[in-house]
Amino acid sequence: MNRQRPVQVLLWVMLSLSTLGFIDRVTQPTAKNVPTSGMSESAVFQDEEVSAFATAFARQWLTWNKQETSKDWQRRMQPFVTPSLLQSGQPVSIGPKQKGQQVDDVFPTHVQRVGPSAYLVNVDAQTSLHALVALTVSVELDAQPVATAWPILHPAALGSSPSTPSVGPTAPNSMTATLNPVVTSFLQTYFSGQSPTDLAQFVAQGSTIQPLQGLLKWKDLVNLQVYGAGPYTVIATAEGIDTSDGVSIAQTYALKMIQNGGKWFVSSLEP
Known part of the structure; x- marks a missing residue:
């Protein structure tokens, strides 16, 4: 009787099992990593x-x-x-002389x-x-x-300026000159933009600002003042045209500006 026969059979069985295990690992679906980029989109x-x-x-x-x-x-x-x-709750009170x-x-x-x-x-x-x-x-x-x-x-009277006592001292003229084009570009896009993604290049990470969706057509930046020593508060008055009746409307906003990577971003906008 050939004594090597059982050894050959055992090796053949072990090789077969190893091959089956490899095939099983190859054919098993691999776990997919959860993409982290979807968190910001969410x-x-x-x-x-x-x-x-x-x-x-x-x-x-x-x-x-x-x-x-x-x-x-x-x-x-x-x-x-x-x-x-x-x-x-109860309905908004608008006075006894009003019908609605x-x-x-x-x-x-x-x-x-x-x-x-x-x-x-x-x-x-x-x-x-x-x-x-x-x-x-x-x-x-x-x-x-x-x-x-x-x-x-x-209270939101058109053309009125937000209060400025708590925003700090007036910033140097050089800072006003620096932020003027940034704020102008932001407000122009804010007037015409349709969704927060249109303002992504202007808005700080973690903040979301909903644009006016073309309700007002941009006309001009009337006034801009900068306060503080960084972060800065910008009080900007912009003039727009009401697209429904063509009337010019002045809107005043308080913007918080922060710097990141050498660029300026809007972290908040208050009417």
Whole structure:
């Protein structure tokens, strides 16, 4: 009897098993790494979802009709707020002589994330009674966005300057000359842009600003003042043309400017 026969059979079996194991590893699907670049895109999409929600909510909240019952008003607000908040609300008071308020245009101006799923959205609106209404909407984004408080109204007279006592001393003229073209280019794109991605080259990382979507046509930069010693606060007054009626409107903004990699970016914009 050939004593090498069992050894040859054993080697053949081991070789077969090894080959099968290799084939199995080759044919198994490989795990894919989760792309990290999608996180920033997801954040932008969330900001846009919150902005759209806040805009729709502000439009409904500002719309008022004297003949509307309290029950009908609550029915309009129900898709936007929590049940407990709904019970504590009432229509916007616009005076006993007014029969109602219609909203012409609503557009978000700034989105700020203040928690893992909490946002503050600044919204501007033009109504049948007011040339400009500025308000802040608190939004919680879970499975779907919901307002966690009634909007806060802010005074927003056209052409008025934001208060400047807390922004520091006036910056040197050289800094005004440096930031002037940056702010001008940003505001021009802010007037005409359609989504936050249009402002990506101007806005600081982590901030999202919703442009006016062509509501105003750019005309000119009327005035620009720079305060602080870095980061800087820029108070800029720009003139635009209302595309609905051709009327010139002066808008004043407070911009926070920061420098990164030798370039200047807008970290926030307040009307």
